Amino acid sequence: MQYKTHFAGGALITLAVLHHTEYVSPEQVVPFAVATLIGSVAPDIDHKNSFISNRLKPFGFLVRRTTTHRGATHSPLIIGLFSLLLFSGLKVTEFSSYAYPIAFGFFIGAISHVLLDMLNPQGVPLLFPIPKAKRFRIAHFRTGGLVERVIFVALVIVTIQFLLNAL
Numbered sequence: 722m723q724y725k726t727h728f729a730g731g732a733l734i735t736l737a738v739l740h741h742t743e744y745v746s747p748e749q750v751v752p753f754a755v756a757t758l759i760g761s762v763a764p765d766i767d768h769k770n771s772f773i774s775n776r777l778k779p780f781g782f783l784v785r786r787t788t789t790h791r792g793a794t795h796s797p798l799i800i801g802l803f804s805l806l807l808f809s810g811l812k813v814t815e816f817s818s819y820a821y822p823i824a825f826g827f828f829i830g831a832i833s834h835v836l837l838d839m840l841n842p843q844g845v846p847l848l849f850p851i852p853k854a855k856r857f858r859i860a861h862f863r864t865g866g867l868v869e870r871v872i873f874v875a876l877v878i879v880t881i882q883f884l885l886n887a888l
């Protein structure tokens with residue numbers, strides 16, 4: 722899926738979670754929303770010309786040295802471990818009060834990315850790092866194809882509707 726579709730998915734999931742104030746308090750909204758949007762495109766750091774790797778070139782280079790596209794960075798286990806690491810790392814800094822909304826936002830944003838990528842024929846390695854584990858997909862829609870464009874528009878419409886209802 723293209724980055725704009727992932728951003729649209731990230732925006733929708735942000736609003737869906739913010740609907741439940743028990744998960745994210747008003748002062749946590751901004752770090753949570755930013756982290757969710759970053760998380761929604763972060764797994765494609767493993768792709769040379771992705772939106773995120775073009776902005777974090779040295780980091781993308783290092784990631785691509787250790788994994789293939791749609792490998793480790795698209796694994797729920799690795800995403801969960803990275804989010805925990807993010808949480809623990811922020812906890813010991815002056816930003817400790819943002820540790821939860823940032824780590825939680827990043828986690829669900831990245832998971833929304835994995836779910837959307839499951840619509841492509843390449844699928845995602847849900848059971849990584851189990852060797853030779855199969856890749857999971859729920860559809861065979863081509864990246865950037867007509868169906869993806871329809872999904873993008875649908876996500877934007879639902880997100881706007883969510884936003885209007887919240888006002």
Ligand SMILES: [Zn+2]
Nearest residue numbers: 722764765838
């Ligand atoms: Zn991806």
